[in-house]
Amino acid sequence: MTPAARPSPPWWRRAVVYEVYPRSFASSGAHPGGLGDIAGLRSRLPYLAGLGVDALWITPWYPSPMADGGYDVADHCAVDPRFGTLADAEGLVAAAHAAGLRVLVDLVPNHTSIEHPWFAEDPGLYVVRPGRGDGPPNDWISAFGGPAWSRLPDGRWYLHTFAPEQPDLDWSNEEVRRRFDEILRFWLDRGVDGLRVDAVPAIGKDMALPDAGHAPGALFESARWTDSPQWDGDGVHEVVRRWRSVVDEYPGERVLVSESVVAGPARAARYVRPGEMHTTFNFDHLRCPWDAAALRSVVDDTLAALAPTGAPATWVLSNHDETRHVTRFGRAVTGAGVMGFDSGGPADLDLGLRRARAAALLMLALPGSAYLYQGEELGLPEVTDLPDHLLQDPTFRRSGGAVRGRDGCRVPLPWSGTAPPFGFGCAQPWLPQPPSWAGLTVAAQDGDPGSTLTLYRAALALRRARLRDEEFAWDDDADPVLSFRRGGGVRCTVNLGQVPVPVRGEVLLISGPLQDGLLPPDTAAWSAAEGCT
Numbered sequence: 118m119t120p121a122a123r124p125s126p127p128w129w130r131r132a133v134v135y136e137v138y139p140r141s142f143a144s145s146g147a148h149p150g151g152l153g154d155i156a157g158l159r160s161r162l163p164y165l166a167g168l169g170v171d172a173l174w175i176t177p178w179y180p181s182p183m184a185d186g187g188y189d190v191a192d193h194c195a196v197d198p199r200f201g202t203l204a205d206a207e208g209l210v211a212a213a214h215a216a217g218l219r220v221l222v223d224l225v226p227n228h229t230s231i232e233h234p235w236f237a238e239d240p241g242l243y244v245v246r247p248g249r250g251d252g253p254p255n256d257w258i259s260a261f262g263g264p265a266w267s268r269l270p271d272g273r274w275y276l277h278t279f280a281p282e283q284p285d286l287d288w289s290n291e292e293v294r295r296r297f298d299e300i301l302r303f304w305l306d307r308g309v310d311g312l313r314v315d316a317v318p319a320i321g322k323d324m325a326l327p328d329a330g331h332a333p334g335a336l337f338e339s340a341r342w343t344d345s346p347q348w349d350g351d352g353v354h355e356v357v358r359r360w361r362s363v364v365d366e367y368p369g370e371r372v373l374v375s376e377s378v379v380a381g382p383a384r385a386a387r388y389v390r391p392g393e394m395h396t397t398f399n400f401d402h403l404r405c406p407w408d409a410a411a412l413r414s415v416v417d418d419t420l421a422a423l424a425p426t427g428a429p430a431t432w433v434l435s436n437h438d439e440t441r442h443v444t445r446f447g448r449a450v451t452g453a454g455v456m457g458f459d460s461g462g463p464a465d466l467d468l469g470l471r472r473a474r475a476a477a478l479l480m481l482a483l484p485g486s487a488y489l490y491q492g493e494e495l496g497l498p499e500v501t502d503l504p505d506h507l508l509q510d511p512t513f514r515r516s517g518g519a520v521r522g523r524d525g526c527r528v529p530l531p532w533s534g535t536a537p538p539f540g541f542g543c544a545q546p547w548l549p550q551p552p553s554w555a556g557l558t559v560a561a562q563d564g565d566p567g568s569t570l571t572l573y574r575a576a577l578a579l580r581r582a583r584l585r586d587e588e589f590a591w592d593d594d595a596d597p598v599l600s601f602r603r604g605g606g607v608r609c610t611v612n613l614g615q616v617p618v619p620v621r622g623e624v625l626l627i628s629g630p631l632q633d634g635l636l637p638p639d640t641a642a643w644s645a646a647e648g649c650t
Contacts, residue, residue: 144542155201169577172219184282244276311372321353382422389428430485444499446472475641482609496569533560608646
């Protein structure tokens with residue numbers, strides 16, 4: 118077969134997907150509470166299409182008491198009235214398709230809201246057990262801190278891997294599996310292009326419920342666990358294959374994306390073996406510090422682990438659970454923490470932004486797909502000074518206020534104007550925006566050749582035009598410079614050192630100005646180069 122006759126790869130192999138956290142993206146002002154909504158999102162589809170992304174991933178828009186930002190789902194087949202209606206959701210999918218954008222929705226299979234009708238009607242769908250003496254059935258811990266068990270009025274205990282308001286479903290129960298088959302089909306029938314599946318390893322529990330051996334005060338560090346009875350057990354893959362069989366019934370290159378925070382790329386790759394998920398989030402990349410050797414190791418280990426599966430890599434710098442990388446890269450400790458339990462500490466935001474812009478060019482040059490978190494294209498930092506009484510993240514409550522949690526990355530986006538609410542669409546958003554964001558709005562950055570928004574638009578356009586294959590080869594540069602070539606005649610060079618370095622070839626795009634013709638520290642460039650061989 119000649120190169121010209123080769124079929125195009127599935128869209129998701131090289132897509133750039135934009136994560137929308139709907140209550141913080143844009144508001145139509147039609148609903149109380151200062152929340153973003155579906156109508157607000159739909160009004161901003163031209164912005165997203167113009168940005169140059171390929172798809173949207175929309176975090177839960179389902180009915181929810183909002184004990185965990187919507188991940189405590191009370192009905193998987195409806196839309197929360199605060200966001201709109203099911204008809205609004207269907208209209209959004211159609212409008213996105215008309216704008217050339219695919220749509221992924223969130224599937225939350227490990228747990229429901231404690232207010233879900235299932236919990237009252239049939240507790241047998243959940244992990245509910247007698248205690249051990251006066252205590253819980255075992256020593257399992259919650260991702261949000263503290264024990265993973267709470268007691269019911271009848272004396273039994275229910276498992277909650279996350280917040281107490283989120284009881285875990287029992288995936289050894291065939292009825293649970295059947296109901297989720299129906300949920301998958303419900304959304305696929307409405308035209309969504311795929312589903313991002315939340316906390317997939319959590320359903321891989323040992324249902325004999327043995328102790329895990331957690332030390333007192335242990336954090337939920339699933340990225341280090343290799344044999345935990347409460348996470349990433351082999352049984353999860355039977356369920357994943359079942360989901361894949363449902364999705365494969367549908368035309369149009371539908372996709373399943375796994376959120377699997379596990380111990381390294383090799384274990385993550387198990388979720389994308391043939392017949393399982395199509396892609397999986399790369400948390401090793403997201404949590405990697407700003408360090409040349411560490412970043413190169415993540416890239417090498419990711420590509421090596423995925424090669425036998427045939428699945429593409431994914432790359433991501435921020436999401437709704439992690440400290441925004443502008444702030445993280447400006448701190449002394451630049452790696453991400455565990456589910457909102459980050460290092461804290463002061464941040465040099467100018468340094469963080471320089472590194473974040475360079476990291477964006479590095480990420481978007483790598484082979485595979487990439488995920489952007491809303492607002493990173495504006496260079497938004499974490500909001501670290503939200504008043505305590507406004508914090509809603511359960512990690513804040515369950516830590517007794519010792520951990521700020523994830524609300525700081527969820528502050529509503531600034532669109533226009535010189536003062537809050539910056540065109541968000543309602544007079545008082547659910548979390549306040551800092552006045553310092555006046556220079557970071559979409560309107561302020563639009564047309565500014567040096568803005569972060571302009572950089573992202575240019576990078577996404579150049580990526581779409583020239584980085585269309587999966588060829589990749591490192592140059593022989595030594596630490597602290599990362600340099601690699603891609604098909605399409607593009608070389609990416611990232612200077613993570615302390616002194617300027619040369620750039621080979623004509624510069625096509627750069628994250629910051631050259632210094633006497635050299636690439637300064639914490640800067641990345643795409644330049645013209647011969648393609649990989």
